[in-house]
Amino acid sequence: MKRPFKNQRPVGPFFQRRQQRRREDKRRPAGGKKGGHQTRTGSSSISPSPSSNETQTEENTPIEIVEGATYIGLVKHDDDEINVFYQIDDFFAETESYEMKGDGIGYIDADMDPTQADDYQLNVVIFQSVEENNATTSDIENAMMKEIADRMDIASVDVQRLTLMV
Amino acid sequence: MQGPFAKYRPLGSFAQSDGFRDEFLYGGNEIREGNIYLFITQTRNNKGTYLISDEIDDTIGSILDFIQFEHMGEITNADVFSEDVEYTITGTIMRADIVKDSNVTQNQVRELFSQNVSAINSTDFEDNAIFATDFIEVDI
DSSP, X not given: OOOTTGGGOOOSHHHHXXXXXXXXXXXXXXXXOSSXXXXXXXXXXXXXXXXXXXXXXXXXXXXXXXXXXXXXXXXXXXXXXXXXXXXXXXXXXXXSSEEEEEEEEXXXXXXXXXXXXXXXXXXXXXEEEOSOOOOBHHHHHHHHXXXXXXXXXXXXXXXXXXXXXX | OOOTTGGGTTOSHHHHSTTHXXXXXXXXXXXOTTOEEEEEEEXXXXXXXXXXXXXXXXXXXXXXXXXXXXXXXXXXXXXXXXXXXXXXXXXXXXXXXXXXXXTOBHHHHHHHHHHHHHHHHHHHSGGXXXXXXXXXXXXX
16 A cells, blocks of 8 residues: 555655665675665674764764663564564563563554555564663664574664653 | 644633744754654652643644644553652554655754643642653654
């Protein structure tokens, strides 16, 4: 099913970056997981963020993990056979820099993308950074993606900082 | 085309105030058509979450002139435990289907949502049970 308003979609840097990732995904060798934008190679541990002298455009700069701050991790998948929470739990159990604060489940029940099927499930984990280690949200995404994707079919991972306020 | 939340529009006092549009339009990260957004609330218990849903609807209804969201799902009772507090994260997953005015920013929606929740927090919840909200864009 085609998305409605496809012709009105933006051409801004965020959209272009996502489209670029999808094009790169399609060029990856067979056997990789569908969708997603995370790197499938490298260490399963969380690697430090790029050095400060590396040139990066603002739009590609990962968000640095701040000690004591709260983050939300979203894992999109369509695997009903495996409890994703336990996979996430295993991942956080192996890291000492982050404290998992809970879990939750959401459901995406509408068409996300013309190239993907309906009825994706969205699992949510809340976690807090407990020590400074120069990691970024992208580092967490890559590590989670690799760790979890070794055990199940997974579409994508996104980590965002929560700036909760009332 | 009538939006899914048209019946709620506009209910909030902020949306009804003079100069709503002028007050609402100022800088911040823009909301992009086709992208996914979360309305997040953090409560001390999971009672009265229907009231939060009403506030989400009211927030969305208040900005229908600028952005139309499509409901995609819910984050249900993500229970969080720590040493000193037990709380619950709930959320609504929305897709920005139509962006009629790209000047509306994520910060504005976040603040409007927070205003709406604050208004009911002290009156409809015991002990101000809602103690945090957020509105974020996700890349999934």
